[in-house]
Amino acid sequence: MTEVTTVAGFRCGYIAIVGRPNVGKSTLMNKLIGAKVSITSRKAQTTRHRITGIQTRENAQFIYVDTPGFQTRHNNALNKTLNRTVSNTLTAADVVLFVVEAGIWGDADAKVMALLPSELPVILVINKSDKLKDKAALMNYAQQVAARRDFAAIVPVSARQGFQLDRLEDELRKHLPEGEAIFGEDDITDRSERFLAAEIVREKVFRFVGDELPYTSTVVIEKFEQEGQLRRVFAAILVGRDAHKAMLIGHKGERLKEISTQSRLDMEKLFDGPVYLEIWVKVKSGWADNEAGLRAYGYE
Template sequence: MTDLAPTESTDSPDAFRCGYIAIVGRPNVGKSTLMNALIGAKVSITSRKAQTTRHRITGIQTIDSTQYIYVDTPGFQTRHANALNKTLNRTVTNTLTASDVILFLVEAGTFGPADQQVLDLIPSSVPCVLVINKADRIKDKAVLLPFAQQIASKHDFAAVVPVSATLRFQLDNLQGEIKKHLPLNAPVFGVDDITDRSEKFLAAEIVREKVFRFVGDELPYTSTVVIEKFEQEGDLRRVFAAILVERDTHKSMVIGQKGARLKDISTQARLDMARLFGGPVYLEIWVKVKSGWADNEAGLRAYGYE
């Protein structure tokens, strides 16, 4: 986003830089893990399943005279053309055109049609850094250079940086490359801010992450989480959440035998919320059947999908 007014002259060594950095790539390439690693906090949920990220998630880090505003995007969807996936893809394309820098994330040693489809969306007018994730998994480093050269030949990249998001390898170098292309702007957020999302939103994301973790191999992707009530009294948060599924059989999957699986989801979600919010959390979760929710555009907007 480039409509922020500069506050200092371009020749000042102390001029503040601030801008939006879109993180894009095919599903399940590690975008959320990278953003969490860059800002040093977990604001975007992760799992080994594709389509975990469904919203435009902002992560903020302020270092000295630079504010990095990272935008984690859903993986671009090509398999199913339902309303949910169309909405996710629209989020990706809108984010690309509104960013100051783009990080195009690929997995070391792997580049396929899904990666190319995302690369084709990147506008040539926005500086783009090729980020090769999971570089630590390539034991023969002689393989990494030709792979990087192969991908670099497909686009006019501003830089190429191999990283490991999980090991935090080369993240300082990546931030250095990003900073070169950030505009001179006043900070948009406070120094201590790490996201622009509300605790209510984050609570829903945490519950959804646990659904993926405990039911991911069985439950189709047509499930979501709605926070029906969020209250705070002192340090205590009271959260009342509903997991929406398409069918009664899906509901049984989430609940599990004698409610054991739902109890696991609730316990782990509550612990994560308490860590993130810095206080105790009372959490109640229901599972509700809402047939066709993922293919209803009006319903998607009501559930917070952009």
């Protein structure tokens, strides 16, 4: 780990990324740090943990904290845990990125906005602006949301296309406290490779199987070994029912093979070295039924 030499006027701070499910928070953080440390998918509730992503520039260190989409539909143990993660992240933040989707404002957005501490600077990030081609409509939308709260800045972006992210970073820097870097300049996250490996497999479960299964499953890494450059990863996907196990494995094991291959390729990219990966599917219901169970599987 290399140290950052602190220059006069260097800034460093924590940036909470919050919003309703699926607005593109994780895509945004990955683009801002230039690496994929947080998993993404078209399905809501992809992110289930607090994920730190770090970007160090010459004059600032940005410590982003991606959070689960704030859950407003069901009040079960998992959703309570996810929402507590959002609240805890806000408590420790210096500045907040409140992410909304261009052209869309609903109850779920209003509920997230109500959580934002009044003493923190909040930047309104209007993501997916690539989907709203009409510039007048985007302006109109920005004005409507801006009237709901005092925002430190309003920045329309496209996380997917990388549009206006430099402008967002400039705005953010103004609100970071002066101080030395907390992480090394090459660090991109404080999460372990073991944790990131489980997340990568979970992303493939979200991407390659139908609607219900991802919500009743989780991934555990049973063994993670490193020998020189080679990582050996033994993962288990826990599913609630036999039928889900069959769904994951697929005809002649095709689906599990696809999940394995895609997971391995992502791991090799992120860890920058070869990976040997074995994935097993196990039936284990009830892991998300209560908070003690959730903690046992790494949920906060």
